[in-house]
Amino acid sequence: MWLLGVRLTRWARWRTPRSTARLLLKLAHAERSSFYDLIEAANGSADLERRAQYLRHATDEQRHAAIFRLRALELDPSLASAPFHVDFEHLFSSLGEPRFLGVVHLGERRGRAQLTLYRDELVDRDVKTRALFDAILKDEAHHESYTEALVTPAARRWAWWWEAGRSWRRLGARPTRALFTLSMWVVFGLMAPFSWVSRRLRRLPTGWQKP
Amino acid sequence: MSAVLGISAQSHDAAAALFVDGVLVAAMQEERCSRIKNDASLPIRAAAACLAWAKLEAGALDEVVFYENPYGKLERVLRAGLRELPASLRQLPRALAGQLASKVWVLDALAARLGVDRAKVTYREHHASHAASAFFLSPFERAAVLTVDAVGEEVTTALWLGEGSTLECLESIHFPHSLGLLYSALTAWLGFEVNEGEYKVMGLAAFGRPVFEAEVRKLISLESDGSFTLALEYFDSHTNTEVGFSKKLEALLGPRRPVERPWNLAESADDRRSADVAASLQLVLEQAMLGLARRAKAKTGADALCLAGGVALNAVANAALASSGLFSELFVQPAAGDAGAAIGAAALASVERGYRPRPMSTAALGPAVSGAVARSLAQALGLKVESVPDPTSSAAERIAKGDIVGWVNGRLELGPRALGQRSLLALPHPVEVKERINRVIKRREPFRPFAPSVLESQASRFFEPHAAHLARFMTTVAKVKDRARGSLEAVTHIDGTARLQTVLESSNFGHLINRVGDLTGLPVVLNTSLNGKGEPIVNTEADALAFFTTHPCDVMFIDDVMITR
Amino acid sequence: MISTTSLRQLLKHFASRNRLVLIPLVLVLLLAAVLLLLTEGLAYVAPFVYALF
Numbered sequence: 001m002w003l004l005g006v007r008l009t010r011w012a013r014w015r016t017p018r019s020t021a022r023l024l025l026k027l028a029h030a031e032r033s034s035f036y037d038l039i040e041a042a043n044g045s046a047d048l049e050r051r052a053q054y055l056r057h058a059t060d061e062q063r064h065a066a067i068f069r070l071r072a073l074e075l076d077p078s079l080a081s082a083p084f085h086v087d088f089e090h091l092f093s094s095l096g097e098p099r100f101l102g103v104v105h106l107g108e109r110r111g112r113a114q115l116t117l118y119r120d121e122l123v124d125r126d127v128k129t130r131a132l133f134d135a136i137l138k139d140e141a142h143h144e145s146y147t148e149a150l151v152t153p154a155a156r157r158w159a160w161w162w163e164a165g166r167s168w169r170r171l172g173a174r175p176t177r178a179l180f181t182l183s184m185w186v187v188f189g190l191m192a193p194f195s196w197v198s199r200r201l202r203r204l205p206t207g208w209q210k211p
Numbered sequence: 212m213s214a215v216l217g218i219s220a221q222s223h224d225a226a227a228a229l230f231v232d233g234v235l236v237a238a239m240q241e242e243r244c245s246r247i248k249n250d251a252s253l254p255i256r257a258a259a260a261c262l263a264w265a266k267l268e269a270g271a272l273d274e275v276v277f278y279e280n281p282y283g284k285l286e287r288v289l290r291a292g293l294r295e296l297p298a299s300l301r302q303l304p305r306a307l308a309g310q311l312a313s314k315v316w317v318l319d320a321l322a323a324r325l326g327v328d329r330a331k332v333t334y335r336e337h338h339a340s341h342a343a344s345a346f347f348l349s350p351f352e353r354a355a356v357l358t359v360d361a362v363g364e365e366v367t368t369a370l371w372l373g374e375g376s377t378l379e380c381l382e383s384i385h386f387p388h389s390l391g392l393l394y395s396a397l398t399a400w401l402g403f404e405v406n407e408g409e410y411k412v413m414g415l416a417a418f419g420r421p422v423f424e425a426e427v428r429k430l431i432s433l434e435s436d437g438s439f440t441l442a443l444e445y446f447d448s449h450t451n452t453e454v455g456f457s458k459k460l461e462a463l464l465g466p467r468r469p470v471e472r473p474w475n476l477a478e479s480a481d482d483r484r485s486a487d488v489a490a491s492l493q494l495v496l497e498q499a500m501l502g503l504a505r506r507a508k509a510k511t512g513a514d515a516l517c518l519a520g521g522v523a524l525n526a527v528a529n530a531a532l533a534s535s536g537l538f539s540e541l542f543v544q545p546a547a548g549d550a551g552a553a554i555g556a557a558a559l560a561s562v563e564r565g566y567r568p569r570p571m572s573t574a575a576l577g578p579a580v581s582g583a584v585a586r587s588l589a590q591a592l593g594l595k596v597e598s599v600p601d602p603t604s605s606a607a608e609r610i611a612k613g614d615i616v617g618w619v620n621g622r623l624e625l626g627p628r629a630l631g632q633r634s635l636l637a638l639p640h641p642v643e644v645k646e647r648i649n650r651v652i653k654r655r656e657p658f659r660p661f662a663p664s665v666l667e668s669q670a671s672r673f674f675e676p677h678a679a680h681l682a683r684f685m686t687t688v689a690k691v692k693d694r695a696r697g698s699l700e701a702v703t704h705i706d707g708t709a710r711l712q713t714v715l716e717s718s719n720f721g722h723l724i725n726r727v728g729d730l731t732g733l734p735v736v737l738n739t740s741l742n743g744k745g746e747p748i749v750n751t752e753a754d755a756l757a758f759f760t761t762h763p764c765d766v767m768f769i770d771d772v773m774i775t776r
Numbered sequence: 777m778i779s780t781t782s783l784r785q786l787l788k789h790f791a792s793r794n795r796l797v798l799i800p801l802v803l804v805l806l807l808a809a810v811l812l813l814l815t816e817g818l819a820y821v822a823p824f825v826y827a828l829f
Contacts, residue, residue, distance in 0.1 A: 039246050042753040052591035055753055059761050073471070081402075081470035088247055183811045184304035188296055191804055195296040204294075207438040208370075208382040208506075282789035289804060307808050315786065319779045329779050 014125055021076035023118075024129070028068035034107070035061040036088040041100060044092050053146055060139045071132055099162075102155030105147035106163060112140040213564045214271055216258060217557025218321060219278040219340070219549045221314050223249045223406045226550035226625070227258035228576075229265055230557045233566025235348070237261035238576040238625045240550045242747040246754065249406060250747075253317070254553075255324050260578050269326045273564070277318060278549070278556040279337035283364030285315045287386060335556050337363025338383065338520070341544075344555030345519035346373035347562060348571035349542035350680065353515070355507040359500070360520035360548070361391030368438075368503065368520075372511045376567045378559075381510055388441045390499055391521050393431055396446055396456040397492050401485055402468035405455070406521075410627070413527055414659050416493035417706040418476050419486030426463055427488075427495045437506030439499055464488060474656045486658075496522070497531045508537050515540040519555070523547035523686070524627065526710050530688045533678035545574045545684035546626035574684060575632050577623025578750065582770035585619075585752040592756060595775045599768070603719055606768045607726030610636055610736060615648060617741055617767035619755045620719050623748070628685040629740035630712055631664060631720030633748050633755070635764060637737040638701070638727075639663050644737065645701040652762050654744040660710070663702035664738040666724050667713035673699060673735060674711055682713040702737050712738060 014020050038058035045051045073080055092100045119133035217228040220241070228238035239261060241254035262269060288310055292303040313320070322329040335343075341358040356371035356378070367389035370381045398408045401415070432440050445460040461467060468485055476482050500522075507516060516538040518529065524547045533541050544551040558568050582598075589596045599605040602620065609616050616636045624632045635652070637644050649655050662685060665673060670682070677689035688708040691699055702709050714721045728734025740748045741755065743762060749755045752769055759767045759774060767774045790802060 036246055039753065039757065042757070043751050048587050048591055051753065052588060055588070055592065055757055055760075059757050062757075062761065077469065077472070080472075088245060090245075180308060180811055181304045184307065184808065185300060187804060187807050187811075188293075188300060188303060191293060192296050195293045199294055204387070205385045206388060206440050207384065207434060208436065209385055210382055211380045280789075282786050285786075285805075286789065293804070307804075308812065311805070311808055311812055316778050316782055318785075319777055319782050322779070323777065329781050 014121065017075040020126065020129065021072040021074075021079055024068045024072035024075070025079055025082060027115075028065045028072060030111075031061045031065035031068060033088055035065065037091050037100075037104070040090060041092040041097070045097060050097075050150065057143055057146075060143065064136050064139065067132060067136065071129060098152055098155045099158055101147055101151045102157075102159030103162065105144065105151045105156065106159045108140060108144040108147055112137065112144055115140060212271075213273055213561065213566055214265070214267055215557045215560045215564070216261065216272050216275045216325075217278065217340075217553040217555070217560070218254060218258065218275060219553040219556070220253050221251055221317060222279075222549050223251045224548050224550045225251050225254040225257070226546070226553040227254045227261050228554040228557045229258075229261040229267075230561045230566070230568065231265055231267075233561050233568050235554060235558075235568060235571065235576065237264040238546075238554055239578070239623065240546075240625065240747070243577065243623060243750040246747060248745060248747050253320060253324060258325060264578065272325075272327055272331065274560050275321055275325060275327055275332045276556040276560045277321065277332065277334040278340040278552040280334050280364050281315045281317050283336070285310045287362075287365045291386070333560070335559050336366075337552065338366045338369040339378070339380070339559060340552040340555035341519040341547075342369065342371045342373070342378055342380075342517075342555065343558040343562075344546070344551040345517035345523075345542060345544040346371070346378055347558040347568045348544060348554065349373075349515070349517045350570040351515040351517065351540065351542065353513055354517045354542070355511040355513040355515070355538070356517040356519070357500075357503055357507055357523075358520040359390050359503065359518070359522035361395060362386045362389055367391065370503070370507050370510060372513070373517065376562050384438055387443060387446065388439060390431075390439070390496060392446065392455060393441060394492065394496060394522065394525075396460070397427075397488065400456055400460065400464065400467050401489060402470045402472065404470075409521075410524060411656065411659065412489050413493060413525055414704070415486050415656075416489040416527070417660075417704050417708070418658055419483065419488070419490035421491040421494040422487050423464070423491035424494055427491045429463060430460065431495065431499070433495075433499055433502055437502040437504075439502070474658055476658055493525075493527060496525065497528045500525075500528045500532055501535055501537075504532050504535065504537050514538060515542070517542045517544075519544040519547050519551060521548045526681075526686055526688050527708075529681055529686055530677065530708075533681065533687060540680065541678045541687075542680045543684070543686040545571070545628070545686060547686070548627070550625065574624040574626050574628075574630055575622040576625045577632075579622045580619055580752050580755070580770050582772040585756070585769035585772045585774070588752055588756055589769075589772070589774045592760065594756075594759070597773045597775075599771055599773045602768045602771050602773070603723040604726050605773060606636070607723050607730060609766050610638060610723075610727055611730035613638060613644075614765035615644075615652065617755065617759060617764050618720075618723070619741065619749070619752070619767065619769040623750050626684070628662075628712070629738060629748055630685065631714060631718070631723075631738065633741045633750070634664075634720075635739045635741045636723075638731065639699045639733070639735045639737045640697070640701050642700040648737075648739060652764055653739065653742075658705075660704040661702050661737050661739050662710045662712060663699060663735050664712040664714055664720070664724060666716055666721060666728065666734040668716060669728070669734050670711070670713050674709065677711070679713070682711055683715075685710055685712040687711075698733055699735060702735070 035058050038054050042051050042054040122130040213232055215230045219226050225241040229236050239257040241257045242250040244256035288306050292299045318332045322332045338358045342356045346356045353374045356373050358369045365386050366383040367386055369383040372379050395405045398412050399405050403411050430445050447457045523543050586596050606616050618634045618636050621632050624630045673695040675690040678687050681687035688710045691703045691709050724734050742748045749758055
C-alpha cells in the first residue's frame with residue numbers, strides 16, 4: 001500500500017541526472033544510517049553467531065552507501081558538499097534485540113521492494129545505475145532472509161505498528177517546523193528596532209578583555 | 212573517595228572523562244562507541260564505558276561536570292543573532308530552536324540519562340575546562356596557559372596563569388574574533404569539512420609557499436599586544452553556518468574549491484594555488500600564536516607553556532612555539548579539542564575537592580580488547596585465526612617482512628591520533644608503502660603524510676631536537692635528519708618534517724618497535740590510525756574486524772590473536 | 777525534562793547582565809519558548825557545521 005505513494009512519484013525521480021543523483025544520495029544516507037544501527041547490534045548482541053551476522057550486514061550497508069554515493073557524485077558532482085544528516089537512533093539499545101530485529105526485517109523487506117521498483121523503472125534508461133541496483137539487491141535479499149529466520153511474529157507485528165506511528169509523526173514534522181520558523185520571523189521582525197539600538201550602543205569588544 | 216565525571220557534548224566530539232581521587236582512570240569519545248565521526252550527542256555510552264572500567268555505578272559519582280555554561284552559550288547565540296538582523300533571519304530560528312528545545316537543558320538531560328541527582332550536575336566555563344585539561348594534566352607546577360579555539364560561550368582565546376592548584380584567567384579575546392574560526396573558514400574555502408579538515412590543511416600547507424600572506428593579513432590583523440582582530444566583512448559565522456566565509460572573501464582569494472574534487476598537486480595550477488593559500492594561512496596562524504606566546508611570557512614570566520583548545524591540534528604551530536625559545540618547556544593536551552575539555556571540567560571539580568591530578572602519562576584511557584572475543588568473532592566470520600603468545604614479536608616480524616599490520620592492543624587511546632593502541636603499522640620505507648596505504652586502504656587525499664613512531668631513547672638518531680613532552684603524544688613535528696631521510700621516506704613529509712611519536716620502551720608498543728629495530732636496524736614504524744575513510748578510530752573487536760573484512764591490510768593482531776584471510 | 781533548578785539557573789544568568797540588553801532578550805526567549813511548546817519542541821533539528829549554536 002505504501003508503495004503506491006512511491007509509484008506515483010515515478011515521473012519526478014529519473015527526470016534529470018541531478019534528480020537521480022539526489023535519490024541515490026538519499027539511499028546512501030539511509031544505508032549509512034542503517035550501518036550504525038547494525039554495528040551497534042554487532043557490538044551489543046549476546047549471541048556470537050548473530051553478532052557475526054550483524055557485522056556482515058553492517059559492512060554490506062557500508063559498502064552500499066559508498067556505491068550509491070559514488071554513483072550519485074558521478075551524476076552530479078555538486079552534491080559533494082551536501083550536508084549529511086545522520087539518522088542514528090540507537091535502535092538496538094533502545095528497542096532491545098527482538099524488536100530491533102522486527103524493525104530491521106521490516107526495513108529490509110520494504111527496502112528491497114522499493115529498490116526492486118526503482119530497478120524496474122530503469123529498464124530502458126540508465127544502464128549503469130540499473131546494474132548498481134542489481135548488485136545491491138542481491139545483498140538485500142540475503143538481509144531479508146536471515147532476519148526473517150531470526151524474527152518472532154510478535155516482534156514483526158510490533159514493528160509494523162511502530163513504523164506506522166513514526167510515519168505519522170514524520171508527516172507532521174514539516175508543517176510544524178514551517179509554523180515555528182514563520183512565527184520566529186514575526187518575533188524577530190518585532191525585535192529589529194532593539195537590535196538596531198544594541199548595535200549602536202554596544203560595540204563588539206576587540207582585543208584583550210579582563211575577566 | 213571522590214569520583215567526578217566530566218562531560219563534553221553538543222558542539223562536536225562529545226566525550227566523558229572519569230577522575231577517581233584525582234587520578235584520571237578513564238576517558239573516551241562518544242564517536243568511538245557510536246561509530247559516527249565527531250559525534251556530538253550526549254556521551255552516555257562513553258560515560259558508561261568509563262564507569263564500567265572503574266567498576267563504579269553512576270550513583271557513586273560525587274559530581275558530573277559539563278564542560279561549558281549552557282546559559283552563557285544561549286545568551287551569545289541570541290545576542291549575536293539579534294545584532295546581525297536581518298542577515299541572521301534564516302539561521303536564527305533554527306539556532307534558537309536547537310538551544311531552547313534541548314541544548315540549554317543539557318544538565319537535566321545528563322541527570323536523567325546517566326541516572327544521577329540533578330543537584331550533582333554542574334558546569335564550568337568552556338575555556339576554563341580547556342585550560343584545566345592542559346595545566347592540571349601537565350608536569351608543571353607553574354605555567355602560562357593559552358586556550359585557543361573557535362569559540363566557547365563567548366571567549367575565543369584566553370591567557371591563564373597556573374600555579375599549583377590554582378588556575379587564574381588573566382585576560383581573554385571575545386567572539387567573533389577567533390583564530391579557530393579563521394582557520395575553519397579557510398578550511399571550508401579549501402573544500403574540506405569543517406572540524407575535520409583542519410589538519411588536512413596543515414598537511415597541505417607544506418606543499419605551498421606563503422605568497423598570499425598579504426591577503427590573509429587582510430582577513431586578520433595581528434596587534435602588537437598579541438591580540439588580533441578579524442575583518443568581519445570576510446566572515447559569515449553569525450549568519451551562514453554552512454561555510455562561515457562571505458562573498459567578499461571569495462572576491463579576495465577566489466571561488467571556493469569544490470568539495471571532494473580529487474587533488475593533483477603535480478599537474479593542477481589551481482591545486483598548487485590552494486596549497487599556497489594553505490601555506491599562507493599556516494604562516495599567519497603561527498605568527499598569531501607567537502604573538503600570543505609573547506604576551507603570555509610578558510604577563511606571567513613563566514618558564515613553561517601549556518596549550519589547549521582546537522587550535523592547539525596544529526602540531527606545526529606547536530613546533531614553531533617550541534623552537535621560538537620563549538618557553539623552555541611546553542605541554543599540549545593530546546585531546547586538545549572539546550574531547551579533552553571533558554577531562555578539564557572533571558579536573559577542575561577534582562581540584563576543588565582537594566585532589567590535584569597527576570601528570571598525564573598516557574592517552575590509553577578507553578576500553579581494552581579481549582583475544583577470546585576476537586577469536587570467536589573472527590572464526591564466525593570465516594577468517595583464519597591463530598593464537599600468538601607474544602603478539603609484539605609476531606607483529607614486528609610481519610612488519611619487518613613488509614606487511615601492513617592492523618594492531619589492536621590494550622586500551623583505546625583518547626584524542627585524534629592513534630598512539631599504538633588502535634594503529635595500522637608498516638615499515639617507514641620505501642615510499643611505495645605510503646602510496647599503498649593512502650590510496651588503497653585509507654583512501655585519503657594523496658598529499659596526506661604518515662607519521663612515524665620511534666623509541667624515545669633512539670629518537671635523536673633520526674630527528675632533530677624537538678619538544679619531548681609533545682612528541683610523546685604526537686602534538687608536534689620535528690625535522691628528519693638528512694642522513695635518515697632515505698630510510699624514513701614513507702613518513703617524511705615534503706618539507707622534511709615528521710609528526711613523530713616517541714614511545715617508551717617499557718610499553719607493549721615500545722616492545723614492538725624495539726623488535727622491529729632488532730630485525731631491521733631501525734626502531735621506527737609508520738603509524739596511522741586504524742579506521743576507514745570518514746570513520747572514527749576502531750574501538751571494539753567487532754569494529755576492528757569490520758575494518759579487516761573491508762580493507763586490504765595483510766594481517767591483524769587483536770590482543771594475543773592473529774587474524775588473516 | 778526541564779527541572780526547576782535549570783530554570784532558576786537560566787533566569788539567574790540573565791538577571792546578572794546589563795539591564796538594557798536584558799529586556800529584548802528575555803522577550804524573545806519567552807516567546808520562543810511558548811512557540812516551541814505549541815509546536816511541540818521540534819523533535820529533529822538540523823545539525824550545524826560550526827556548532828556555534
